[in-house]
Amino acid sequence: MYANPVPTLYRSIAKELPRVLTLYDIDIPIPEARAGIRSLFQENAQVKDTRVLDMLVEKGYMELEETLLHYKQRPHLLRIFEGFKHKTTGADRKKLGLDASIDEQFARA
Helix, strand or coil, X not given: CCCCHHHHHHHHHHHHHHHHHHHCCCCCCHHXXXXXXXXXXXXXXXXXXXXXXXHHHHHHHHHHHHHHCCCCXXXXXXXXXXXXXXXXXXXXXXXXXXXXXXXXXXXXX
């Protein structure tokens, strides 16, 4: 019988996490980085279709390989570890009313 591929992928990522943080010079505690990875796994916890699970696992291994081969850039990983804190798009950020104060205009930039 085969092992469940999802926990195996998670363990592989957790095992390489200190190396990734060192490679990309990311100053985040390992437990906090693991929490960011765990949140990505929890987003897809409701998936039950085995074909979709297999695809997600393969995609996870590809992401890990690309990260270890340094195909990604530091901001890509920070977005994963720190979460998507800045949800506003450029168009949303630039919207100002006609009566916007000079402070609001300055803060927009």
